[in-house]
Amino acid sequence: MSAPTAILQMICPDQPGLVRELSGWVAANGGNIVHADHHSDQGAGLFLSRIEWQLEGFGLPREAICPTARALAERLDGAYRVNFSDYRPAVAIFVSKQDHALLDLLWRVRSGELPMRVPLVIANHADLEPIAAQFGASFAYLPVSAANREEAEARQLELLAEHQIELVILAKYMQVLTPRFLATFDSPDAFHRVINIHHSFLPAFQGAQPYHRAWERGVKLIGATAHYVTEELDGGPIIAQSTVAVGHRDEVADLIRMGRDCERLALARAVRLHLRRQVMVYRGRTAVFE
Structure with a gap:
C-alpha cells in the first residue's frame, strides 16, 4: 500500500x-x-x-x-x-433483484480496488440476501410501495445512522428516493452522498425501459450513466459514462446484456472517483479531476 x-x-x-x-x-x-x-x-x-x-x-x-x-x-x-487516502468510509448499497452491479462492487471491494467498507445492503426484494451474506454485509429487506414509502424510508435512514453510513450507492435499486430522504441524508453542498447507475447514456432515454426504447429507435450506441442523485429524476450531476456499439442484428436482450457491462464499468469508475475525491459539483454539473 x-x-x-x-x-x-x-x-x-x-x-x-x-x-x-x-x-x-x-x-x-x-x-x-x-x-x-x-x-x-x-x-x-x-x-x-x-x-x-x-x-x-x-x-x-x-x-x-x-x-x-x-x-x-x-x-x-x-x-x-x-x-x-487510507480512510475507508462505510457504504450502503441499495438493490432490487438484479445482482450484476452489487456483485461487481463487492468483488472490487474485496480485491482492494475500491477503498470502502460495505457493512449494509438494503433491498426492496429478498433475492440478493445470499450475496450480501457471502461478502459479510448485513442485509435489510424493506419492501417499498406507494402505500409504505414514508415508513420504509424512515427505517432506511435509521439503518444508515446505525451503521454510520457515509455514502449510498443505488446499484439497480429501481426506486425513486423522495426529497425527504435526500434532504435528511444527502449533503446540501458541493459534495453529494448518493450515487445512482442509470441504464442509458443520459440525457437520452431517461426513466424506465431505456434499452427497449433505444432498440425501437435503432440507435447504434448504448451506454450507462453514473450520477449523483437529486430530486430531478435521472437529472443529477453526471460522474462517469460508458458506451458500447450495437448493430441492427441486436435484439433488446442483446442490448440489455451489453448494457449490463456498461453499467458495471460506469458505476465502479464513478464510485472510485468519488472515493478518491476527484469529483466536485458546481452549477449542477461535475468537474472530474483525473
Missing part, C-alpha cells in the same frame, strides 16, 4: 493568487504535493481545486488539518473538504 496522503478539495470565488494561496498553505506546513488540479470557471466566477500531499513529514497532525483548512476556506469564502 502506498504512503497515506491528505486531500483538500476547495470551491471558492475566483480571484488572483489562489493557486499560490492553496499550494503555499501546504508548503508552509512542510507538505510534499503529489497531485494538484485546478479549474477556473470564468462564467460562474468560481475556482475549484484538488490538492493531494504526503502526510509523512507534514507539519500538522491529522486532527489539526481539518480545522486549519476550515480557517483557510473561511478566509477565501469557500466550501472545503479534507480526506485521507
